[in-house]
Amino acid sequence: MDTMLVYGSYGYTGRLVVERAIEQGIEPVLAGRDTAKLEAQATEWGLDCRVFGLEHSDIVAQHIAEFDVVLNCAGPFVHTHEPIVEACLSRGTHYLDITGEIEVFEAIASRSERAEEAGVTLLPGVGFDVVPSDCLASHLGNALPEATHLALGFDSLGAPSPGTALTMVEGLEAGGAVREDGKIRRTPPGWKSRSIDFGHRERTAVTIPWGDVSTADRTTGIPNIEFYMALPPQAIRALRLSQHLGPLLTNSLVKDGLRSFIERAIDGPDAEERQQGESRLWGEVSNGEERLIARLTTPNGYTLTAETAVESARRALDGETPNGYQTPSTAFGTDYVLEFDGVVRQDAREPTHSE
Numbered sequence: 001m002d003t004m005l006v007y008g009s010y011g012y013t014g015r016l017v018v019e020r021a022i023e024q025g026i027e028p029v030l031a032g033r034d035t036a037k038l039e040a041q042a043t044e045w046g047l048d049c050r051v052f053g054l055e056h057s058d059i060v061a062q063h064i065a066e067f068d069v070v071l072n073c074a075g076p077f078v079h080t081h082e083p084i085v086e087a088c089l090s091r092g093t094h095y096l097d098i099t100g101e102i103e104v105f106e107a108i109a110s111r112s113e114r115a116e117e118a119g120v121t122l123l124p125g126v127g128f129d130v131v132p133s134d135c136l137a138s139h140l141g142n143a144l145p146e147a148t149h150l151a152l153g154f155d156s157l158g159a160p161s162p163g164t165a166l167t168m169v170e171g172l173e174a175g176g177a178v179r180e181d182g183k184i185r186r187t188p189p190g191w192k193s194r195s196i197d198f199g200h201r202e203r204t205a206v207t208i209p210w211g212d213v214s215t216a217d218r219t220t221g222i223p224n225i226e227f228y229m230a231l232p233p234q235a236i237r238a239l240r241l242s243q244h245l246g247p248l249l250t251n252s253l254v255k256d257g258l259r260s261f262i263e264r265a266i267d268g269p270d271a272e273e274r275q276q277g278e279s280r281l282w283g284e285v286s287n288g289e290e291r292l293i294a295r296l297t298t299p300n301g302y303t304l305t306a307e308t309a310v311e312s313a314r315r316a317l318d319g320e321t322p323n324g325y326q327t328p329s330t331a332f333g334t335d336y337v338l339e340f341d342g343v344v345r346q347d348a349r350e351p352t353h354s355e
């Protein structure tokens with residue numbers, strides 16, 4: 001029987017993913033490095049588990065070899081992707097994760113040729129970051145094939161999970177990022193801001209180093225890409241000030257302090273918040289003469305992440321994914337995100353300056 005391993009299964013998002021998989025009739029094998037947490041989860045759901053850390057490549061490869069698909073939910077992925085991806089390439093196992101980290105997408109994309117030779121799919125970013133925005137980018141890129149600029153953004157993700165908060169703190173050190181003339185360029189945090197009409201309301205939004213700065217290039221080929229997050233003006237000011245924390249954040253004591261604060265203070269949205277929450281995405285393509293806009297409404301980001309991650313992994317299990325490095329829309333098509341409950345897309349053509 002085809003089998004799926006969920007690594008990091010007892011984290012906040014890993015647990016949602018496991019519950020969704022069971023709802024969908026998939027019985028994943030659970031994995032992670034903490035024996036007590038893993039065994040408790042495996043007992044709760046009546047599932048098998050494998051306890052292993054990621055320090056020793058031969059041990060990781062031995063475990064991965066048993067499985068057809070690995071869905072990695074252990075983040076920040078900058079610390080976890082490499083040993084698992086390498087094990088997948090050597091053992092012919094498809095790899096998926098829920099990263100949103102630009103450097104992780106780039107590192108995995110650089111292994112595309114090896115993945116094709118090995119008959120393996122490498123499909124990072126099958127969560128809220130980047131499934132909806134990647135499908136929106138693909139939709140807009142198709143609508144204006146000669147586009148030179150792509151801007152994407154989201155509003156109201158709701159409260160973050162512990163892992164998201166930690167990944168964001170770790171990302172602060174690197175600052176922001178945009179794509180210019182085909183190349184990723186590092187920027188100060190909160191580099192550019194603009195007002196965006198997300199459909200339900202107009203918000204101030206600021207550039208953030210979201211995964212699409214990497215993935216939308218492969219999806220659309222558009223050379224200039226910016227990603228915006230809606231934030232109140234005072235939060236934008238704080239984000240800009242965070243650049244002065246850069247040197248501080250390289251200090252391991254400061255990092256450990258922040259990590260322990262996050263572990264104590266952040267639980268992630270509860271079931272009610274996830275059920276009530278909604279996210280809005282906006283995208284714009286332009287070529288200097290024409291400007292097209294499209295918007296998406298989606299359920300709460302964590303709810304959508306569990307649904308898209310499990311469905312993407314199921315398709316990999318069923319042999320429906322192309323080999324090599326993929327983005328969600330290159331693997332499953334522009335309209336993939338519309339297959340999920342509560343996701344709606346709307347198009348709008350905006351007047352250009354000359355009209």
Ligand SMILES: NC(=O)c1ccc[n+]([C@@H]2O[C@H](COP(=O)([O-])OP(=O)(O)OC[C@H]3O[C@@H](n4cnc5c(N)ncnc54)[C@H](OP(=O)(O)O)[C@@H]3O)[C@@H](O)[C@H]2O)c1
Binds near residue numbers: 010
């Ligand atoms: N794409 C998306 O839209 C999306 C959505 C949700 C979450 N995420 C990302 O997913 C990641 C997890 O988020 P979360 O809220 O679930 O975090 P969490 O509750 O803190 O759980 C993190 C999980 O990863 C494991 N882990 C972390 N570092 C590890 C390492 N070096 N080796 C082995 N296991 C490790 C943890 O195990 P231990 O407890 O043993 O450390 C735990 O099981 C974050 O990076 C977050 O940004 C992305």
